[in-house]
Amino acid sequence: MSASEKLPLDLDALYRDSSVGASLEALERELIGLAPVKQRVREIAALLLVEKLRRSIGLQAAAPPLHMSFTGNPGTGKTTVAMKMASILHGLGYVRKGHLVAVTRDDLVGQYIGHTAPKTKEVLKRAMGGVLFIDEAYYLYRPENERDYGQEAIEILLQVMENQRDDLVVIFAGYKDRMDRFFASNPGMASRVAHHIDFPDYSEEELFAIAGLMLERMQYVLSEAAARALREYVALRKAQPHFANARSIRNALDRARLRQASRLFERRGGPLTPEMLSAIEDEDIRGSRVFNGAESRK
């Protein structure tokens, strides 16, 4: 934190006392790429630390507005960052419990008149003291159906977001273009969301690094040929439709594990070492239909 040099005594002590440092480090270590997102999260954390310090010496410090909007394509880490955000806010004491409640339209909007308000309030009550994460928030607003109950949920959300800012933080998430339209048609909502964070797509290099991290966590090892195959796979998969960034990579690795298991199973009876159990080979990756598709198209 660069500001800590100017105020070494207080700010640094505050930074060390809160668990923010650990959360930020975890964010840095566990998430590959996402430079603009990390930058914004650090900025928000710095702002909150300074606000806290200002309050401690009696300067005017209104609770900063913390509602956020995370936009980006699927699999770019919105939920993961939201969870980290909850623990950062908890470390700074801006939310009391620091849990994350992830919901979609179905959890907020009811099916008949009078059903929506209790449902939305129920979710809000559960999220109090923590962070409410609304995935694909634009589905709440359906202009094509004027009798849609989504508007009712939005109004209750707005009311609580405004009146009980100390009690919960709301994060809206979804595709960039649709979220922009959602905010454009709900000006009240747009003005109450202070931080708009855009999640960029991962580059091939980053996706490969993510795969490495995932395999490490699952305790698998890529052989050299398999690593080459995985690089090719990432490039091919990225060009295909329905590519969901890190999620697609995770699915690919899950399928590779499946093929590895069946390969080992077919050769049962032969010698089997602990290394073989955790090794993912070239053929496990190349068995994917992504490669078939590429060849047949050629």
Place this chain on the structure above:
Amino acid sequence: MMTNHGNRLTQGQFSYLPDLTDAQITAQLEYALKNGWAVGIEYTDDPHPRNTYWEMHGIPMFDLKDPAGILMEINACRKTFPNHYVRVTAFDSTRGVESPRMSYLVNRPKREPGFRVVREERDGRNVGYTIHSYATDKPEGERY
């Protein structure tokens, strides 16, 4: 109850103390949530001690982490029924317990007329005693 100074209803926990402040209520709710009890809000305008089942204000709240949501409901109930008795109950669903662990008043009418003794002449000059709330002489909704 009848000899109660100031005619204050004394039912549930803390009822001999001054009314709890919101901060104190929050602290009690925190305790209930920490133990994993489901908190419900109930109201009535018939505070007879044998009237066990009060009207429920919404369903009991499960899976809550923070008392702020419950306090929001308490305030909503107070706003709807400013002159009713409102109480908070914490239900322990542990197998073998399955009953309320906490119950305390969070709202009471401005004027509490209290109770009187009713004596009933029975066979053989026996006397039966019961108590009767002055407020319940009026129809529901006009009592306080």
